[in-house]
Structures are given as structure tokens and as C-alpha cells.
Amino acid sequence: MLKQFIPFTQVKHQPTIIVDSLYPKGLILAHWRGAVNPPGTDDDTSAGIVLNALQQQIPGLEAPYVSANHFDVDGFVGVWSVLNPEVALQNEAVLRQMAIIGDFRExxxxxxxxxxxxxxxxxxNKVEKEKFYPPFGADEVEDNEMEASVPKFAYFLATFGDVLAHPEAYQADWETEYNQVIADYQIIHGPQTQVTLFPEIGLVQIQTPQPVHYYALFSRTIGYDIVLSQYADNRYELEYKYTTWVDISSRTTLPRVPLKPLAQILQTQETSNYRWTAESVTDTGPILRLNGSKLPKKQRYANPTERPIxxxxxEPTDLNAQVMAYFQSRYAGVKPQQRWTWPEIKAFK
Structure with missing residues (x-):
């Protein structure tokens, strides 16, 4: 029997492989906090966990259905790989890189x-926005992600195999963003950009003239979890990467600590008409930034080039001092580890 993708709302009715999501039963292949994956399959991405499971032919892969509760690159690659195991393993390196770029932007x-x-x-990215809605934009279609993502899966599961085999035939769709990323990558890896690493707090400071695409920006952050971006004219953003929302297996991490207290500290020094804001530690990618008005999540998830900063x-030296002092104080005596739980993270006030 050929495997089939089913909506997440239907997984309670039949044996299902659960990808990049949590569920109390079935074979779980996910890097989400709390997920218990089969022994020997751990990976930083959910797609990587799926590929490891396919390599080992673990028990449970015979289930006839596969599902995920949202659509993103990592989850999609994992679902597609379950449905197309032979082709997936033949293209393993590309699929693993897709998941890393899509989820961690590295x-x-x-x-x-x-x-x-x-x-x-x-x-x-291009087709998802044009034919459906952008990531975290399910509200625009007056639906929740679990249901709204089903047509996305149906479309991409049917078309991805040909794009994987013949990407040049689809150049009109990928070339604009691809060219932007390559140009920005040159900037971030060029002499106009200065990168300073603070391994004791897992922070990387990137000073570059103007905002760039995330895939370029985060190319200098591999192995780090907090990014302080500094642009010309005293423009700043500080954010936790998605690497601290999930369980990654390749290294240890420090837990997230709240950014709102730091926002309050900076606000006491801010004399512009804007306010420092930050999301909670449970947000997929909380950003500390100056806000004119509250940004919807789809805009915070979009590239820095697509939102006002x-x-x-x-001044930069004063902001740096406040940021470093804050994290050094919060992380004093805290040792990096794997598999932080959300209760443990929320305990850091």
C-alpha cells in the first residue's frame, strides 16, 4: 500500500507517522521540545530525523499515513521523504541542507x-506566497495553520519531485530571491561586515551597513543562538534563533532568557519616539527591537529587509554594553546542555 499524506485533524483515526509535530501516539519524527524520537535517529532538523529513520528502516515506517500540523520547509521535506524514501535517500545531502536553510536560516x-x-x-518560498499565503499568515485566509496548510502540502507534494530533478526549469520562480541571497551573502562575508563572537553567552554580533536577507545574515551565526544585528544609523535588532525553540542534537545550548526586561532597560535610555519591545521566550523567534507599531508575526518572520528598522x-557602544551585561548576568552559573524543557526555560525570570 502506498503511503498517503492526511490532514493532522485526521491522525487520531488511523496509524500515522507524525513529522515535525507532537502527538501522543504514532511514530514521532520531530525536533520539537518534548518529542521522543526512535533511538539513533536524532538530528538538528525534523527532516534529518526522517532521513536517519529511513536509512535505518526503523519499526513504524510501515504506517500507511503521514502528517504534520503546519507547513514549513523542514516539515515538508520530512513528509515528502517519508512518501518518497528511495529518491529522498538519493538526494539526502540536498534535502538536509534545505531543512537547515529553511528552519535555521544557516x-x-x-x-x-x-x-x-x-x-x-x-x-x-516564492510559490508558497503566490499561490497560498506566507508563513504565519494563516489568519489572512481566516483559518488555522493546521487546516490551512493542507492545500499547500497537496500542491508541493505533487510538484516537488520534478523541481528537485530539474531545478533549472523553475528558475523563473527561484532566481529573484536566490540572487538577493547571493548578493547579501557577499556583503556579510565581505570587508564591510564585522563579526564578533561571544561564545560564553552564545551571542554573535554582526555589524553591517544595511539589513540583508536572513539566509545571508545567519550564515555567520552557525553554532550560535543569539544574534545582535547592528546597521548604520543606530539601527538594531537582537533575536533568539529557532535553534533554541527546538531540541538540536549536534551541540549544547543555553536556555532562552526573557528579553522584555532588557527592553525595559533600553527604554529608560531611549529618547526617540519609538519603544523597545520583545516577544516571550516561547515565541519561535523573539526579537528585541524598536517598534513604531506592533508587527504581525508574518512580518517578524520575514527578512529584515522587509520590515522597518x-x-x-x-549609541552602539552603549547598547553593546547593556546587552552584554544583561546576558552575562542572566547566564552566570548556567551551563549549556541539551534537551531543555519549557518549564526549565520559563523558570528563568
């Missing part, structure tokens, strides 16, 4: 498969 063009993976991710009255 583009590493020194990896042989990364260039093709970037093209495929850019194709998904305002000039602060705080």
Missing part, C-alpha cells in the same frame, strides 16, 4: 549541496 555555501538546496528553498538614540 546558509553555508561551502557545503556542496547548499547551492541547489538554496534554489529549491527559494522556489518553495528604526534609528535609536542609543
Amino acid at each position: 546558509l553555508d555555501l561551502s557545503q556542496p549541496a547548499a547551492d541547489k538546496a538554496l534554489k529549491l528553498v527559494c522556489w518553495i 528604526y534609528s535609536s538614540s542609543i
Whole structure:
């Protein structure tokens, strides 16, 4: 019997492989906090966990159905791989890079498969926005993600195999974003950008002239979880990467600590008409930034080039001092580890 994708609302009725999601029964292949994956399958991405499971032919893969409760690159690649195991394993390196680029935005063009993976991710990004809705934009279709993502899966599951085999035939869809990423990658890896690492707090500071695409920006953040972006004219953003929302297996991490207290500290020094804001630690990617008005999540998830970033009255050296002092204080005596639980993370006030 051929495997079939089913909506997440139907998984309670039949044996289902659960990808990039949590559910109390079935074979779970996910990097979400709290997920218990089969022994030996752990990976940083859910798609990587799926590929490991396929390599090992673990028990449970015989289930006739597969599902996920949302659509994103990592989850989609995992679902598609379950449905197309032979082709998936033949293209393993590209699929693994797609998941890393899609979820963590960590583009590493020194990896042989990364260039093709970037093209495929850019194709998904373009078609997803044009035919459906952007990530975290389910409210625009007056539906929740669990239900609204089903047509996305149906479309991409039917078309992705051909794009994987012949990406050049789909260049009109991926080339605009791809070219932007490559141009920004050159900026971020060029002399106009200064990168400073603070391994004791897992923070990387990137000073570059103007906002760039996330895939370029985060290409300098591999192995780090907090990114302080500093642009010309005192424009700043500080954010936790998705690497601290999920369980990654390749290294230890520090827990997230609240950003709102730091926002309050900075606000006491801010003399512009904007306010420092930050999301909670449970947000997929909380950002500390100056806000003119509250940004919807789809805009916060979009690239820095796609949202306003305002000039602060705080000088870079003063902001750096406040940020470093805050995290050094909060992380004093805290040791990095794997598999932080949400209760443990929420206990850091």
C-alpha cells in the first residue's frame, strides 16, 4: 500500500507517522521540545530525523499515513521523504541542507549541496506566497495553520519531485530571491561586515551597513543562538534563533532568557519616539527591537529587509554594553546542555 499524506485533524483515526509535530501516539519524527524520537535517529532538523529513520528502516515506517500540523520547509521535506524514501535517500545531502536553510536560516555555501538546496528553498518560498499565503499568515485566509496548510502540502507534494530533478526549469520562480541571497551573502562575508563572537553567552554580533536577507545574515551565526544585528544609523535588532525553540542534537545550548526586561532597560535610555519591545521566550523567534507599531508575526518572520528598522538614540557602544551585561548576568552559573524543557526555560525570570 502506498503511503498517503492526511490532514493532522485526521491522525487520531488511523496509524500515522507524525513529522515535525507532537502527538501522543504514532511514530514521532520531530525536533520539537518534548518529542521522543526512535533511538539513533536524532538530528538538528525534523527532516534529518526522517532521513536517519529511513536509512535505518526503523519499526513504524510501515504506517500507511503521514502528517504534520503546519507547513514549513523542514516539515515538508520530512513528509515528502517519508512518501518518497528511495529518491529522498538519493538526494539526502540536498534535502538536509534545505531543512537547515529553511528552519535555521544557516546558509553555508561551502557545503556542496547548499547551492541547489538554496534554489529549491527559494522556489518553495516564492510559490508558497503566490499561490497560498506566507508563513504565519494563516489568519489572512481566516483559518488555522493546521487546516490551512493542507492545500499547500497537496500542491508541493505533487510538484516537488520534478523541481528537485530539474531545478533549472523553475528558475523563473527561484532566481529573484536566490540572487538577493547571493548578493547579501557577499556583503556579510565581505570587508564591510564585522563579526564578533561571544561564545560564553552564545551571542554573535554582526555589524553591517544595511539589513540583508536572513539566509545571508545567519550564515555567520552557525553554532550560535543569539544574534545582535547592528546597521548604520543606530539601527538594531537582537533575536533568539529557532535553534533554541527546538531540541538540536549536534551541540549544547543555553536556555532562552526573557528579553522584555532588557527592553525595559533600553527604554529608560531611549529618547526617540519609538519603544523597545520583545516577544516571550516561547515565541519561535523573539526579537528585541524598536517598534513604531506592533508587527504581525508574518512580518517578524520575514527578512529584515522587509520590515522597518528604526534609528535609536542609543549609541552602539552603549547598547553593546547593556546587552552584554544583561546576558552575562542572566547566564552566570548556567551551563549549556541539551534537551531543555519549557518549564526549565520559563523558570528563568
